[in-house]
Amino acid sequence: MPHHDVLVIGAGLAGMRAALAAAEGGATVGIISKVHPVRSHSNAAQGGINAALNPEDSWESHAFDTVKGSDYLGDQDAIEIMCKEAPEEILHLEHLGTTFHRNEQGKLGTRAFGGASAARTYYVADITGQAILHVLYEQLMKHEAVHRYEEFFVTVLVQDDSGHIAGAITRNLRDGAIELFNAKQVILATGGNGQIYNPTTNALVCTGDGIALAYRMGAPLMDMEMVQYHPTTLAGNGLLITEGARGEGAHLYNAEGERFMEKYAPSKMELASRDVVSRAEQTEIEEGRGFDGGTVHLDITKVPRKRIHEALREIVMIARDFAGVDITREPVPIKPGNHYVMGGIKTDTDGLTPLSGLYAAGETACVSVHGGNRLGANSLLDTLVFGRRAGVRAAREAKAMVMPSASRAQLEHEESAIEAIVGRERTGRRVSELHAELGRIMDTNVAVYRDEDGLREALEVVKRLQEESKTVATDDKGTIFNQDVLSVLELGFMLDNAEAIVMGAIERKESRGAQYRTDFPDRNDDDWLRHITVTQNGSDGELPELDYTEVTLTQWQPEARTY
Amino acid sequence: MTAFDLKVRRYDPESGESAYWQDVSIELEPERSVLDAILKFKADTDNSLGIRCSCQAAICGSCGVRINGQSRLACNTQLGEASEELRSSDGTIVVEPMGNMPVLKDLIVDMDAVHWKKVQRVVPWLLPEGDPPEREYIVPGEAMIDVTQSMACIHCGACVSACLSMEVDPEFIGPAALAKAYRFVGDPRDSQTEERLRDLAEDPHGIYDCTHCFACIEVCPKDVAPMSQIMRLRRRATGDYGIKDSNNGYGHGKAFVDIVGKYGTLHESQLVPRSYADGSLIKSQVRPDSLKQLAEGLPTVLNGLRSGKVSPVKAIWHKKLPDQDQVRRIYHEVESRGERIELNLYIVGDEAENAQMGPDAGADEPAMGDAADVDTGARSTEEEGAGVQ
Numbered sequence: 001m002p003h004h005d006v007l008v009i010g011a012g013l014a015g016m017r018a019a020l021a022a023a024e025g026g027a028t029v030g031i032i033s034k035v036h037p038v039r040s041h042s043n044a045a046q047g048g049i050n051a052a053l054n055p056e057d058s059w060e061s062h063a064f065d066t067v068k069g070s071d072y073l074g075d076q077d078a079i080e081i082m083c084k085e086a087p088e089e090i091l092h093l094e095h096l097g098t099t100f101h102r103n104e105q106g107k108l109g110t111r112a113f114g115g116a117s118a119a120r121t122y123y124v125a126d127i128t129g130q131a132i133l134h135v136l137y138e139q140l141m142k143h144e145a146v147h148r149y150e151e152f153f154v155t156v157l158v159q160d161d162s163g164h165i166a167g168a169i170t171r172n173l174r175d176g177a178i179e180l181f182n183a184k185q186v187i188l189a190t191g192g193n194g195q196i197y198n199p200t201t202n203a204l205v206c207t208g209d210g211i212a213l214a215y216r217m218g219a220p221l222m223d224m225e226m227v228q229y230h231p232t233t234l235a236g237n238g239l240l241i242t243e244g245a246r247g248e249g250a251h252l253y254n255a256e257g258e259r260f261m262e263k264y265a266p267s268k269m270e271l272a273s274r275d276v277v278s279r280a281e282q283t284e285i286e287e288g289r290g291f292d293g294g295t296v297h298l299d300i301t302k303v304p305r306k307r308i309h310e311a312l313r314e315i316v317m318i319a320r321d322f323a324g325v326d327i328t329r330e331p332v333p334i335k336p337g338n339h340y341v342m343g344g345i346k347t348d349t350d351g352l353t354p355l356s357g358l359y360a361a362g363e364t365a366c367v368s369v370h371g372g373n374r375l376g377a378n379s380l381l382d383t384l385v386f387g388r389r390a391g392v393r394a395a396r397e398a399k400a401m402v403m404p405s406a407s408r409a410q411l412e413h414e415e416s417a418i419e420a421i422v423g424r425e426r427t428g429r430r431v432s433e434l435h436a437e438l439g440r441i442m443d444t445n446v447a448v449y450r451d452e453d454g455l456r457e458a459l460e461v462v463k464r465l466q467e468e469s470k471t472v473a474t475d476d477k478g479t480i481f482n483q484d485v486l487s488v489l490e491l492g493f494m495l496d497n498a499e500a501i502v503m504g505a506i507e508r509k510e511s512r513g514a515q516y517r518t519d520f521p522d523r524n525d526d527d528w529l530r531h532i533t534v535t536q537n538g539s540d541g542e543l544p545e546l547d548y549t550e551v552t553l554t555q556w557q558p559e560a561r562t563y
Numbered sequence: 564m565t566a567f568d569l570k571v572r573r574y575d576p577e578s579g580e581s582a583y584w585q586d587v588s589i590e591l592e593p594e595r596s597v598l599d600a601i602l603k604f605k606a607d608t609d610n611s612l613g614i615r616c617s618c619q620a621a622i623c624g625s626c627g628v629r630i631n632g633q634s635r636l637a638c639n640t641q642l643g644e645a646s647e648e649l650r651s652s653d654g655t656i657v658v659e660p661m662g663n664m665p666v667l668k669d670l671i672v673d674m675d676a677v678h679w680k681k682v683q684r685v686v687p688w689l690l691p692e693g694d695p696p697e698r699e700y701i702v703p704g705e706a707m708i709d710v711t712q713s714m715a716c717i718h719c720g721a722c723v724s725a726c727l728s729m730e731v732d733p734e735f736i737g738p739a740a741l742a743k744a745y746r747f748v749g750d751p752r753d754s755q756t757e758e759r760l761r762d763l764a765e766d767p768h769g770i771y772d773c774t775h776c777f778a779c780i781e782v783c784p785k786d787v788a789p790m791s792q793i794m795r796l797r798r799r800a801t802g803d804y805g806i807k808d809s810n811n812g813y814g815h816g817k818a819f820v821d822i823v824g825k826y827g828t829l830h831e832s833q834l835v836p837r838s839y840a841d842g843s844l845i846k847s848q849v850r851p852d853s854l855k856q857l858a859e860g861l862p863t864v865l866n867g868l869r870s871g872k873v874s875p876v877k878a879i880w881h882k883k884l885p886d887q888d889q890v891r892r893i894y895h896e897v898e899s900r901g902e903r904i905e906l907n908l909y910i911v912g913d914e915a916e917n918a919q920m921g922p923d924a925g926a927d928e929p930a931m932g933d934a935a936d937v938d939t940g941a942r943s944t945e946e947e948g949a950g951v952q
Contacts, residue, residue: 035615036674038718039623094699097689097752099711102704109704124711130622131714138688150675174667203618239620310708313715317785318620321639324594432606476611478577481668484610 004030004147005398006391007167007183009154010210012040013129014362014383014390015189016136018351021391022187023145027398030181032149032170034205034486037137041191041203042383045129046242046314047113048121049380051086054110057118059083066378067556069115069273070342070371071513072529073223076554078349078367082378082385089384090122098135099124101311111311112247113376115273115563121377126242126314129380153486154209155414157186157217157358158406165217165357166404169414173486176479178418180411184401185357185394188214188345189387192363193497195490197338197447198439199238201230207490208497210364214345215496219353220533222366222549223343224497225504226514228374229448231277233337234323235295241315241334243376246270248311250300252281253331254289260296265563272563275373275514278336282448285335295333336448340379341497342370342514343504346533346549351390357397357404359390368531371551372513421488426473431487434465434472438498446498446505451519455506462498467541469495500534500544507532507546525558564590567642569600570652571612572659573669582666585612593643597656598626600642601670613669621784624717627724628670629659634724634782661724663733677733678723681740685763689747692754702751713746716787722779734768738779738789741770745792748799760800764808770796771812811856814838824894827884832873835860 006022008015011033019031033040052062063083067074094100094108100122103109113121124131140146151173158180160166167182190210194202215221231252232241246252252270254260264280265272272280285294300308300315305328308316312327319325325332344366351359351367362383369382441461445454469491476484510524511517531549567589574582587608589600598616605612614637615625621639628637631650637658645656664672691700722738729735736744744763747753763769770793779789797816800806807813818837822830839857867873884890 035617035623035625039615039617039625041618041623043622043717044618044620091695091699095691095695097747097750099707099714099750100699102702102707104704106701106703108699124714125708127711127715130717131711134714135689141683142688203623205617237619314622321621430606431610436606474611475609478575478611480576481613481671482611483613487610 001180001182002030002147002149003167003182003403004028005183006030006185006187006394007032007181008187008189008391009168009213010040010189010191010362010364011037011140011148011150012042012189012191012362012383013133013136013380014191014364014387015040015187016133016140017384017387018187018189018359018361018391018394019146020136020139020143021388022395022398023143025392025395027395029146030149030183031140031146032152032154032168032181034151034153034173034209036150037140037148038134039205040133041206042133042380043130044201044203044240045380046126046240047244047247048111048123048128048377049090049132049384050113050116050120050375050377051090051122051381052083052118052120053087053090053108053122054118054120057120059086061117062086062120064556065116066369066375067371068559068561069373069375069378070369071275071373071523071561072525072556072558073226073368073371073513073531073551075368075371075552076556077552078369080554081349081389082367082369082381085385086381089381089388093132093135093384096135096139098132101125111244112271114243114246114271114277115268115375116271116377121244121247123244123311125310126244126312132380132384153489154213155418155489156410157213158410159217160404160406162404163356164404165355166406168213169411171418173481173483176482178411178415180406180408182403182406184398184403185359187351187359187361187390187394188364189361189383189390190364192341193494194338194341195435196438196494196498196501197227197442198436199233199443200338200439201233201238201240202338207494208341209490209493210360211344211500212493212496214353214355214358214360215500215534215536217355217358218536218538219355219358220346220535220547221343221500222346222531222533223368223371223504224341224500224534225508225532226342226370226372227338227446227501228274228340228342228514229278229336230339231274231281231336232298232334233339234318235293235333235335237322238337239318239322240339241298241318241332242312243274245298245300245303245312245315248300248303248307250298250303252277253297253299254284255291255296256289258289260284260289268563273373274339274376275516276563278448279516281336291333293333295335297331298334299331300327301329301331338443338447340374341501342366342368342372342374343501346531347386349386349389350393351386352393359394361387361390372515418485421485422474422477422482424471424473428468428471431472431474431484431491434469435487435491435494437461438465438494442498442501446502449516449518450505451517452506455502459499459502459506462495462502463541466495466499496536503534503544503546504532523561529558565593565643566590567600567646568655569597569604570655570657571601571670573612574660574666575611576668591642593646594641596638597628597630597640597642597645597658598637600656601637601658613667613671615671622717624719627661627719627721629657629661629724631657634661634721636719636721636784639784661720663724663726663729664720672720674718674720678718678720678737678739681723681737682718682743684736685740685744685747686755686759687740687743687747689750689753690755691752700752706749706751710746710749712787713742713749713792715785716742716789717785719784721782721784722787722789725778725782727776727778728772728774732768732772735772736763736766736768738773738793741773741796742787742789742792745796748796756799757804757806760796760804761806761808763796764800764806764812765810767810769810770800771808771810771815811838814840824890825883826881827887827890828881830881832878833881835864
C-alpha cells in the first residue's frame with residue numbers, strides 16, 4: 001500500500017506548488033493526477049499573475065481592488081494574506097526559471113488587467129499558466145522526494161475511526177488497478193468544474209472531482225453560486241480569448257458600432273470587473289444590439305501588430321485555427337462564457353477544511369479570496385499562495401502524528417462499485433446525453449442572469465439526472481484506459497457540483513458579483529453580506545443543508561461598486 | 564453538416580487480437596476538428612475508443628495522433644481540410660496513434676517510456692549560480708522572449724512521432740527534449756551553459772544525431788521549430804564555446820561550409836576526410852580519436868566507388884560554380900556581421916516594425932515581409948549548421 005506523509009490530489013499549479021512546499025517542509029509526498037501534470041488546465045491561464053511588486057504599487061491597493069472586485073463577499077483577512085505574499089511568490093517563480101516578460105531595464109515588466117488600479121500583472125507572452133506549470137513540473141522532476149502518480153484517478157477519500165482523513169482510493173487508469181493510498185494529510189487541488197456547463201472555457205478534465213470528493217465526506221462547500229462568465233469567449237466553442245487582449249488596448253463594439261462599455265463603466269471601460277463586462281455584453285445581445293449568433297465584437301486591431309505577436313500570439317493562433325479570424329486585421333466575435341467557479345470547499349487561510357487532515361487549494365477551494373467575482377490574473381496567484389500555505393501546514397501537521405489507519409473495507413466497496421458499473425446492461429440514455437442535458441440547463445438557467453423559476457427548474461433537472469446516472473452503462477468493459485468508466489464517475493461528481501451551485505443560487509436572494517437575480521436585482525448587504533455554505537445531507541437523495549458564515553471585514557467597508 | 568469518413572486504428576491489448584481499422588462515419592461542419600469527430604463517435608456510438616484529450620484548444624498537448632500519416636493534434640486539424648488533403652485516401656481521414664512510441668490502447672501511446680525519459684535526460688531544470696538575488700534576476704528582455712519559443716512547447720509528442728532520426732536511432736535524444744535543452748542553454752540565468760552544451764555535443768545520440776530533415780518543424784502545432792533550436796545548440800556549442808566534439812559534428816559542419824564556400828556546391832569526396840580534420844585537409848589536424856571513425860568510413864567510400872556515385876576523377880576534380888564570386892559575397896556578407904541575429908516566433912522579422920534590429924534581420928534568409936504569417940516566422944530562423952548522417 002503506497003503511503004506518504006502528504007498526499008496531493010491534482011497536479012496543476014496549486015497541487016504542484018503544495019507538493020513542492022510539503023517536500024521542502026521535510027514530508028514525504030505523493031502527488032496524484034488523472035492526467036499527466038503538464039496537461040492540467042492551469043495551462044489555459046493566458047494573461048498573467050497579479051502582484052504589487054513595483055515600489056510605487058502597494059499590497060493594500062491590490063487588496064482593495066480584489067475586495068471591490070469580489071463585490072465585498074471576499075474574506076478580507078485571506079485577501080490581505082494573498083496580496084502581501086504575492087510579490088514573494090512571483091520572485092520565487094522567477095528564481096525557479098519562469099521566463100517572465102522584462103522591461104527595458106531587464107526587470108520584470110507588467111501589463112494592465114481588468115478591475116485593477118495599477119498595471120501589476122506579470123506575464124509570459126500569453127502562455128503564463130503554461131510557462132509556470134512547466135517550470136513547476138521541472139521542479140517535480142528534480143525533487144526525488146515527491147512521488148508522482150500520473151494518470152491515477154481518485155474515486156473516494158477514506159477516514160480513520162476518529163474521522164481524520166487518512167488517504168484515498170485510486171484507480172490506475174493505465175491498468176485499472178484499484179488501490180488504497182494511505183496518508184497523514186490530504187490536499188485536494190483538482191481545479192474547477194466548468195464541464196457542468198456547455199459551452200465552457202474549461203477543459204474536459206474540469207469535472208469538479210475534488211469538490212465532490214470533499215462534499216461526499218461531509219465538508220461544507222462555500223460561495224458555490226458564484227460562477228464566473230468570462231467576457232470574451234469564442235462564440236462557437238467557448239474557447240478563451242485572454243483579458244490580456246483588453247489589457248493591451250482592445251475594444252468591445254456592438255452591432256451598431258458603439259463602444260458600449262461607455263454606458264456601463266465609463267471610467268474603466270473594457271477593463272471593468274468581469275461580471276460587469278459580461279452583464280453589459282449580455283444586455284447588449286438580449287436587447288438586440290448584438291451580431292448574428294448572439295455575439296459582440298472584440299477589436300484587437302488597435303494594438304500594434306508587433307505587440308500582438310510578442311504578447312498575444314496564442315490568441316492569434318486560437319482565433320485563426322478555431323474561428324478563422326485574423327485578429328491583427330479584423331474583429332473577432334465573442335460572448336460571455338462559463339469560465340471559473342469562485343466557490344469551492346470551505347477552507348481557512350492555511351487551506352485546512354473543517355474536516356481533520358483534509359486541505360484544499362486553488363479553484364477547488366474557497367478561502368474565500370474571490371468572493372462574488374474573481375479579478376483576472378488573481379487565480380494563478382490564489383493557486384500558488386494557498387497551494388504553498390497548504391503544503392507547508394500539511395507537512396508540519398504530518399510531522400506531529402503517526403500514520404492513521406485506513407480501513408480496507410472501503411477498497412472492496414470501490415472495487416465492487418466499479419465492477420457494478422462495468423457490468424450494467426444498457427437500459428437508458430448514454431453518459432454523453434446526460435452530460436449534454438446538464439450543460440444545457442446550467443448555461444440557460446444558471447448563467448449571467450438568473451431567477452427563481454429557472455433555478456428551480458435546473459434543480460429538478462439535476463436531481464433527475466442524479467437518479468438516472470445511477471443506471472448508465474458503459475461500452476468499454478476492459479481495464480486498460482477505460483475512459484468510459486471514468487466518464488461515469490466524473491458525471492456523478494459533476495452532478496454533485498451542480499446541485500451545490502443551484503442550491504446556493506436559489507438561496508441567495510440578491511444580486512452580487514456573478515450572481516445576478518432578475519427577481520432580486522439589487523445588492524442587499526443587510527441580509528446577504530454573508531457566505532452560503534452547502535453541506536451534503538447524509539441520506540441519499542435528500543437536498544443538502546444550507547448554512548451561513550459571516551464575511552470577514554478588516555479595513556474596507558462595503559460601498560457602491562462602480563467602474 | 565457534411566458527412567466525413569474516418570478510418571481509425573484500434574488496438575485493445577486485452578483482446579489478444581492485433582490492431583485493426585475501424586470505419587467511422589460522422590456528420591459535422593467541415594470547420595470542426597478531427598477530435599470533435601472522434602468525441603462525437605465516442606459520445607453517440609462507442610466510448611471504448613481510447614484517446615487522450617482535454618483542452619480542445621491546442622494548449623494541453625494531449626491529443627497528438629497521426630492524421631493521414633502526419634503527426635499533429637486532433638483538436639486543431641479541421642475535418643474539411645483533412646479530407647481534402649492529397650495524402651488522405653480518397654477523402655477518407657486516416658487516424659492512427661503516433662509513431663516512435665509504443666501503443667498502449669487505440670490512439671494512446673506510452674509517452675513516459677520515450678518522450679518524458681528523453682526530457683529527463685537533458686537535466687530539465689534551471690541551474691543558477693549560488694543563491695538567488697533578493698529581487699529578480701536582471702536579464703535582457705530579448706533573452707526571455709528567445710527561450711519563450713521553447714517554453715511554448717506543449718509536449719504533445721508530434722515531433723517525436725515524426726522524427727526520422729529517432730526511427731533509425733531510438734536512443735536519439737530527439738527534437739522535443741533538445742528544444743527543452745535550448746530553453747536552459749539560452750537562459751542567461753543558467754550557470755551550466757557550457758557543461759550542458761558539451762554533454763549534448765559529446766553524446767552520440769545528441770545534437771549531431773539530427774539529420775536536418777525539417778520534419779519536426781513541419782509538424783509542430785505550436786511553431787516551436789525544434790530543429791531550429793537544435794541548430795542553435797550547435798551554433799552555441801561551436802561558435803560560442805568552440806566545442807570540438809568526438810562525434811565530429813563540429814568538423815562536419817565546418818567542412819560543409821568551407822567546401823561550399825570554395826566551390827559553390829558540395830565536393831562530396833572531400834566531405835568525409837575534411838570532417839575528421841577540423842574542416843581542413845591541408846592543415847591536417849586530424850584528431851587522434853577520429854582516425855578510427857575515419858577508417859570505419861572506408862567501406863562507404865568503396866561502396867561509392869563500386870556504385871559509380873563517386874569516380875576517381877570526380878573525387879579529385881570538382882568544378883567551381885561559374886559565378887562562385889557571388890557565393891563568396893554571400894559568405895562575406897554573413898561573416899561581416901558582428902552579432903548573430905536569431906529570429907523567433909515572438910520576434911518576427913517585420914522590416915518596418917523591427918527596424919532597430921538592422922536591415923535584413925535574419926542573416927542568410929530574407930526577412931519575411933508579412934509579420935502576420937507566423938508559420939513563415941518559425942521557419943525563417945537562420946540555418947547554417949550542417950547535418951551529420
